[in-house]
Amino acid sequence: AAKESGKDSFARYQPGMGADILDHAQLGAQLRQALDGGQLTVRYQPVVRLADRRIIGMEALVRWRHPERGEISPGDFIPTAERTGLIVPLGRWVLREACRQKAAWREAYGDSSPSTIGVNVSGRQLLQPGFADEVADAVHEAGLEPHHLVLEVTENAVLTGGQAFDTLHALRAFGVKIALDDFGTGQSSLRLIRTCPVHILKLDKSFVLAAATTGTQARRQAAVASAVLRIAEDLELDAVAEGIENAEHADRMAALGYRLGQGYHLVRPLPAGEIGALLAREVAPR
Numbered sequence: 487a488a489k490e491s492g493k494d495s496f497a498r499y500q501p502g503m504g505a506d507i508l509d510h511a512q513l514g515a516q517l518r519q520a521l522d523g524g525q526l527t528v529r530y531q532p533v534v535r536l537a538d539r540r541i542i543g544m545e546a547l548v549r550w551r552h553p554e555r556g557e558i559s560p561g562d563f564i565p566t567a568e569r570t571g572l573i574v575p576l577g578r579w580v581l582r583e584a585c586r587q588k589a590a591w592r593e594a595y596g597d598s599s600p601s602t603i604g605v606n607v608s609g610r611q612l613l614q615p616g617f618a619d620e621v622a623d624a625v626h627e628a629g630l631e632p633h634h635l636v637l638e639v640t641e642n643a644v645l646t647g648g649q650a651f652d653t654l655h656a657l658r659a660f661g662v663k664i665a666l667d668d669f670g671t672g673q674s675s676l677r678l679i680r681t682c683p684v685h686i687l688k689l690d691k692s693f694v695l696a697a698a699t700t701g702t703q704a705r706r707q708a709a710v711a712s713a714v715l716r717i718a719e720d721l722e723l724d725a726v727a728e729g730i731e732n733a734e735h736a737d738r739m740a741a742l743g744y745r746l747g748q749g750y751h752l753v754r755p756l757p758a759g760e761i762g763a764l765l766a767r768e769v770a771p772r
């Protein structure tokens with residue numbers, strides 16, 4: 487829309503694509519082609535139990551295989567997708583693809599397959615009329631049950647209030663799980679857990695990184711990390727520590743009481759085929 491293509495959108499654009507940055511309009515046009523032309527793909531990153539590294543869940547992370555630029559990270563095109571509205575068809579595609587993949591893993595690996603598939607959802611999608619129905623359709627068409635799907639929303643996506651909350655309540659009533667992503671980085675994290683229908687808190691990676699250092703700042707971050715865990719436990723929510731990059735991070739988070747984690751040190755985001763190889767190993771007795 488004309489309103490969105492003014493100076494403001496350039497001011498907020500976060501370039502991360504190197505010297506030859508595509509402008510917002512060009513990027514939007516190319517993204518539209520990418521969607522139609524099958525250039526989008528999904529990587530999957532497990533959520534693992536810190537105690538024994540067992541794979542508990544999986545998260546779908548979209549990638550753009552650009553014909554000239556190679557693989558582009560979501561941080562470099564999701565903001566454009568949101569402003570152009572392309573996030574709606576893009577998100578719909580990721581949701582269906584992830585549900586299909588989850589069902590395929592269950593078919594192939596049974597009980598050793600991850601019990602949930604997480605899909606990231608933008609605020610704009612939550613505001614789309616009919617989004618809850620779309621989710622229900624995707625779940626049913628893949629032959630999944632609602633509790634197999636985790637929708638990951640950020641605090642900012644939910645803060646738009648009214649309609650977004652109504653949609654989350656409808657989704658919760660349907661039976662899908664809701665995760666608050668990047669938890670602790672928003673403006674009103676504490677207010678949200680009182681009001682938002684949520685099952686899982688994903689502690690933002692900035693807390694994990696800082697909690698493993700030393701000094702006053704680290705102590706403060708660790709204090710927040712453990713307070714988030716306490717709240718999760720009291721409310722009977724799951725808590726996941728994001729951004730476990732090394733053994734020390736894993737030990738530190740486990741020492742604070744976190745049972746679940748996600749990060750490069752545990753398993754990197756991988757193409758579906760490589761995840762299959764990991765799951766095959768879990769089927770075999772160790």
Ligand code: C2E
Nearest residue numbers: 547548559560561580606607608729730731749750751755
């Ligand atoms: P997120 O949902 O919080 O996903 C976690 C991000 O952290 C991913 O980046 C993942 O690759 C990265 N990560 C995993 N382990 C580590 C680690 O140990 N250290 C560090 N520093 N990072 C780690 P990615 O794939 O680039 O995605 C970035 C964000 O883009 C996601 O953050 C999510 O907000 C958004 N996103 C990704 N896929 C989708 C999608 O299909 N739809 C929407 N709306 N947003 C998406």
Ligand code: MG
Nearest residue numbers: 545606638667
């Ligand atoms: Mg996420």
Ligand code: MG
Nearest residue numbers: 667668688728
């Ligand atoms: Mg996150």
Ligand code: MG
Nearest residue numbers: 667668690691
């Ligand atoms: Mg994040």
